[in-house]
Amino acid sequence: MTTNSSKYNITVIGAPGVGKSAITLRLLYQEFVDDYEPTKLDSYQTMMDYQGQDVDVQITDTAGQEDYASVRDTFLRSGEGFLCVFSLTDSDSYSHIEELYNQVKLAKSMEPPQLPFLIVGNKSDLESSRQTKTEDAQRFAESLGVKYMETSAKNNENVTEAFQFLIGMLVESRSAETAPIESNTGKKKKKKNGGIKRFLCGLA
Amino acid sequence: MRGPSPIPVPVDASGQPLGRYYLMSPSPVPSNSTSSSSPNSLSPGYLGSPRRFSLIPLTPDIRAISPCNRAVTPSDWSNQPSSVTPSEIVLHPYLNDLSDSERQWVLMEHSRSVSTASLGSLTDALSPEFLNGGDLPPIQFNEKEDFGSLAECNMIGSCSADPSGRMCVSIACCRVPKNTADWDRLLRFGLVQLDKICDNDYSLVYFHHGYEKLNKPSWKWLITCYRSFDRKFKKNIKAFYIVHPSTKLKMVFRFMKPLVSIRAHSKIVYCQRLSELAQYVMLDRLDIPQEVRVHDKNLRARSVDNMTNTTGLGNNGKSDIPAFSFQPGFMRVFGGCLSDTDTVPLVVTDCIQYLSLPKNLREEGLFRRCGNASELKVIKECYNTGQYIDLSNYCPHTIAAALKTYLRELSTPLLTFEAYPTVSSWTDFAEDKQISLCKKLLENIPPVHYSCLRLLILFLNKVISSSAQNLMTSQNLSIVIGPNLTWSRHTITTLADINNINSFTQFLIDRPQLFDRQVERDRGASPSASVTS
Numbered sequence: 064m065t066t067n068s069s070k071y072n073i074t075v076i077g078a079p080g081v082g083k084s085a086i087t088l089r090l091l092y093q094e095f096v097d098d099y100e101p102t103k104l105d106s107y108q109t110m111m112d113y114q115g116q117d118v119d120v121q122i123t124d125t126a127g128q129e130d131y132a133s134v135r136d137t138f139l140r141s142g143e144g145f146l147c148v149f150s151l152t153d154s155d156s157y158s159h160i161e162e163l164y165n166q167v168k169l170a171k172s173m174e175p176p177q178l179p180f181l182i183v184g185n186k187s188d189l190e191s192s193r194q195t196k197t198e199d200a201q202r203f204a205e206s207l208g209v210k211y212m213e214t215s216a217k218n219n220e221n222v223t224e225a226f227q228f229l230i231g232m233l234v235e236s237r238s239a240e241t242a243p244i245e246s247n248t249g250k251k252k253k254k255k256n257g258g259i260k261r262f263l264c265g266l267a
Numbered sequence: 268m269r270g271p272s273p274i275p276v277p278v279d280a281s282g283q284p285l286g287r288y289y290l291m292s293p294s295p296v297p298s299n300s301t302s303s304s305s306p307n308s309l310s311p312g313y314l315g316s317p318r319r320f321s322l323i324p325l326t327p328d329i330r331a332i333s334p335c336n337r338a339v340t341p342s343d344w345s346n347q348p349s350s351v352t353p354s355e356i357v358l359h360p361y362l363n364d365l366s367d368s369e370r371q372w373v374l375m376e377h378s379r380s381v382s383t384a385s386l387g388s389l390t391d392a393l394s395p396e397f398l399n400g401g402d403l404p405p406i407q408f409n410e411k412e413d414f415g416s417l418a419e420c421n422m423i424g425s426c427s428a429d430p431s432g433r434m435c436v437s438i439a440c441c442r443v444p445k446n447t448a449d450w451d452r453l454l455r456f457g458l459v460q461l462d463k464i465c466d467n468d469y470s471l472v473y474f475h476h477g478y479e480k481l482n483k484p485s486w487k488w489l490i491t492c493y494r495s496f497d498r499k500f501k502k503n504i505k506a507f508y509i510v511h512p513s514t515k516l517k518m519v520f521r522f523m524k525p526l527v528s529i530r531a532h533s534k535i536v537y538c539q540r541l542s543e544l545a546q547y548v549m550l551d552r553l554d555i556p557q558e559v560r561v562h563d564k565n566l567r568a569r570s571v572d573n574m575t576n577t578t579g580l581g582n583n584g585k586s587d588i589p590a591f592s593f594q595p596g597f598m599r600v601f602g603g604c605l606s607d608t609d610t611v612p613l614v615v616t617d618c619i620q621y622l623s624l625p626k627n628l629r630e631e632g633l634f635r636r637c638g639n640a641s642e643l644k645v646i647k648e649c650y651n652t653g654q655y656i657d658l659s660n661y662c663p664h665t666i667a668a669a670l671k672t673y674l675r676e677l678s679t680p681l682l683t684f685e686a687y688p689t690v691s692s693w694t695d696f697a698e699d700k701q702i703s704l705c706k707k708l709l710e711n712i713p714p715v716h717y718s719c720l721r722l723l724i725l726f727l728n729k730v731i732s733s734s735a736q737n738l739m740t741s742q743n744l745s746i747v748i749g750p751n752l753t754w755s756r757h758t759i760t761t762l763a764d765i766n767n768i769n770s771f772t773q774f775l776i777d778r779p780q781l782f783d784r785q786v787e788r789d790r791g792a793s794p795s796a797s798v799t800s
Binding site for chain 1: 427433467468632635636637638639640641664668671672675738742743746747748749750751759760761762765766769
């Protein structure tokens with residue numbers, strides 16, 4: 064088993080009260096935390112297993128409120144993979160997805176399939192008060208070119224899978240990035256010529 | 268191994284690169300465009316995106332570079348000038364050596380392509396200062412330098428006027444001191460001002476109006492400027508709005524276009540009117556010089572005249588009702604200023620009255636959950652245009668979001684900018700000092716701000732009294748309300764600042780007695796104190 068020293072960053076976004084923190088804490092501590100406290104911003108480090116490899120993952124749990132938009136935007140830019148959560152029992156949070164998706168796209172200036180972005184419908188345990196149909200969400204995700212999953216932080220359904228999926232995308236995109244240039248050192252490869260590109264961008 | 272190869276740079280015997288290099292877009296140099304004297308030196312190399320840039324070594328016989336990166340040699344001038352498409356010709360430093368007639372040719376071709384034949388800027392651009400600018404060292408700055416009068420002329424302002432929460436820097440041309448002699452000092456001042464802001468994403472608004480009146484900066488200085496702004500300035504800039512651009516200014520930018528990447532160029536937004544700028548930033552928060560406003564008004568008056576004289580259709584088809592208006596009697600509610608009125612605004616009393624209904628107070632996650640975005644838009648629109656709206660048709664979460672949005676979009680925050688330094692370091696103060704500090708703070712805010720805040724805090728206490736159902740404790744409420752009560756005009760609000768603001772908010776919510784009648788009487792008559800629901 065080899066250890067990959069580089070760190071992957073996953074940012075959890077979504078409307079307020081959809082269970083972003085619940086999903087994150089379920090993954091990290093294997094328990095359902097039902098504290099009712101809005102998140103401002105929390106960051107966690109953990110090790111995850113991806114195909115027999117230990118990968119270092121940093122998970123950023125953000126605030127859903129627009130009141131924290133300024134703080135969140137900084138993290139959209141530094142984030143690599145995005146877990147975009149909505150609540151199956153709250154259609155307003157579902158309609159919020161598209162706006163978030165556009166913000167991420169803008170912040171990263173990337174689009175799927177390169178952009179590691181996953182839409183997650185949480186609270187699948189509350190089937191009786193469901194407001195968004197699986198097929199609708201599935202179709203919407205396809206129209207954006209991203210994957211869709213349904214989770215329950217309470218019953219621990221699909222939570223690890225969702226994160227695993229993003230890790231998979233991140234590991235692959237990074238190895239695709241470094242492979243053709245054949246890094247001899249095996250260390251983190253900095254993006255080539257980024258400086259020059261930025262230099263040119265800055266001219267205007 | 269495939270993929271981008273290192274850039275082949277010809278070197279001399281000592282390993283020093285030969286000649287100067289020039290980055291070009293969009294396609295690699297065809298090898299047949301080389302002059303016969305240096306066949307090897309024109310091997311295309313790639314920089315950045317492989318498709319976009321190629322490298323052309325500058326040899327003395329290349330005089331300009333055509334859009335397809337063909338190097339233009341003197342023989343092109345004499346033989347068949349039309350073989351070069353001049354639309355995007357870029358001149359390179361060796362242009363210094365051109366004879367007058369050759370220079371004339373380039374100017375002619377270039378002006379033909381840009382059609383607006385203001386050759387002044389081009390001739391300026393071709394001056395030796397500009398072309399030799401590459402050797403100018405960046406200027407260093409010292410944070411502690413005292414700029415005296417420069418600091419007082421307000422020519423660089425910053426505020427959080429961008430709807431996405433970015434900092435917005437405004438530079439007003441008309442406020443640059445009229446007889447500036449020490450341009451370097453001006454530059455150092457600018458660098459000091461911008462240094463902190465540019466650690467994060469920011470947008471830049473530049474008011475070009477008033478440019479003619481000053482003594483113009485030299486090209487040399489502009490180049491120094493460009494070189495002095497280091498990477499973070501360039502990397503973090505998200506948008507560059509140029510308000511009231513002159514034809515000349517646009518020409519200069521067009522002239523530079525081939526030098527910069529497509530992405531960089533797309534960041535530039537020209538705004539002919541302030542109303543166009545209003546689509547991107549919140550004008551009320553921006554410090555717009557009076558002269559610029561007047562200029563804009565004149566421009567608008569002129570265009571209205573033109574419209575009535577001609578067919579009656581606006582030239583760009585847009586409606587002439589600007590998002591931002593100077594007409595008296597028209598008052599924006601959302602994004603407006605609280606001090607414009609004497610009483611607590613209708614939107615605040617309406618929202619609070621509706622949310623105070625017992626069934627709404629019991630709603631889980633009141634003020635935490637997001638409302639319906641499209642409904643929120645309708646509500647904003649109704650208040651801004653003065654239409655009647657029955658809030659009972661809407662979900663309480665949307666109304667709570669409307670109230671928060673109203674507070675967040677005020678041009679002066681509810682607790683005022685002056686309170687920010689105290690509030691953003693709230694937990695640094697000892698507990699026994701906090702009460703007196705808070706009282707003092709409440710005494711100093713304008714009466715209407717005070718009445719509004721009082722109403723809000725008393726209402727939030729009602730929300731807390733139902734916290735068994737709505738799960739909103741004073742701590743939870745302070746987290747979602749706090750950031751909307753104050754923010755800084757000059758700096759980005761960090762998470763640590765927000766934590767302090769939230770503690771202060773919780774402090775207020777937990778002590779409604781601070782807003783007792785007694786306190787109110789001490790600070791004199793307060794209008795609309797009767798507005799409690």
